[in-house]
Amino acid sequence: MKLKQYVQNLKSELLQVFDEREAENHLSILLQHFFKLSRVDRVLKAESEVDALKVSEVEKAVEQLREQKPIDYVLKETIFWGFPFYVDENVLIPRAETEELVMLVLENEKELDISILDIGTGSGCIPVALGMERDYRQIDACDVSLEAIEVAKKNAKKHKVKVNFYELDILKSLPQEPFDVVVSNPPYVLEEEIESLQKRVKEYEPIIALTPFGDPLTFYKRMLDEVEHLLKKGGRFYWEIHEDLGLEVVELFKNKPFDQIELIEDIYGRNRMVKARWLG
Ligand SMILES: C[S@@+](CC[C@H](N)C(=O)[O-])C[C@H]1O[C@@H](n2cnc3c(N)ncnc32)[C@H](O)[C@@H]1O
Structure with a gap:
């Protein structure tokens, strides 16, 4: 699947759980975490194919987000003082x-x-x-x-x-x-x-x-x-x-x-x- 299409699908999935602002925020975090893609990359690489393995990892993460598990625990990472910190429950x-x-x-x-x-x-x-x-x-x-x-x-x-x-x-x-x-x-x-x-x-x-x-x-x-x-x-x-x-x-x-x-x-x-x- 092309990145452009994948981003649209993922955003729709997230909108089933979160409001617009939160869905966009979670989308950015997931794309950055799993695909190392910034917002600009979404446009620049819109026509590139997404890695199917990563897609299934994101699916597992979204499942946990549906349960309202905080994304920081799902990804085992949060940003504090501008740096990544490991976190778990x-x-x-x-x-x-x-x-x-x-x-x-x-x-x-x-x-x-x-x-x-x-x-x-x-x-x-x-x-x-x-x-x-x-x-x-x-x-x-x-x-x-x-x-x-x-x-x-x-x-x-x-x-x-x-x-x-x-x-x-x-x-x-x-x-x-x-x-x-x-x-x-x-x-x-x-x-x-x-x-x-x-x-x-x-x-x-x-x-x-x-x-x-x-x-x-x-x-x-x-x-x-x-x-x-x-x-x-x-x-x-x-x-x-x-x-x-x-x-x-x-x-x-x-x-x-x-x-x-x-x-x-x-x-x-x-x-x-x-x-x-x-x-x-
Ligand atoms: C509000 S959290 C703060 C965690 C971290 N300092 C932060 O700012 O994100 C309070 C911390 O106090 C710890 N805590 C609770 N009871 C405690 C106790 N009796 N003695 C020492 N630490 C305790 C908890 O395990 C928790 O990690």
Whole structure:
């Protein structure tokens, strides 16, 4: 079959599952992933024949998309910080707002001779992106999920970044020494919100990555309660937060020796990050 015809057929199939914008987006990703074809190639190579083997691989992928499995899990790849990251159902698919958290750390942490810990690292997107940008002295990352740690290690290797990964349940244990910087995008979705999430999130993404169950501030409270085990004197927290809980998170710092407490908006003007310095 000629590429032109194949693209039309594939688009019609995708339109049975997605709206126009999403179908076009998925079409571009599939053509790029399986055939290495850009949008321009679709025109330039319109008359070329498509590889039948690849066509059957795409069919299998479309079958999974019909089940509303996220395309990132279907292809076992997502783009974060402009680079491909391996993902599977053991880790949250990194979100665009987390790139803003990485940017916040990079903007504020220019000194290289520092140690950084990422709590709840998932795919390892945060420490790997930080390590790709800056040669920080030490980058550690932990997660309660051993399967997530395996994924994160793959990504560090893929991008040739040195990160010390370890399994750690931050609600029960603590790292052996404090850090200059602790960054975290912990589970913060409210338990009652889970039901209203899209099927592809609630049925495919790991529930322990989404919600702490019960109190949505669990992880922030724990990090503050144990701050002396997490941060050196003068150390900084950088957290991603639920957009509706900004004021509640900032309130947690009251009566504690912190300064430079800032609630930071994402590019859409939503309260999505908090930073603060511990005075010890
Ligand atoms: C919101 S996801 C963030 C993943 C990744 N950092 C990102 O930004 O895409 C939260 C992560 O916290 C981990 N997690 C959940 N409970 C934890 C615990 N008690 N201790 C350490 N990590 C935990 C989950 O496995 C998950 O990888």
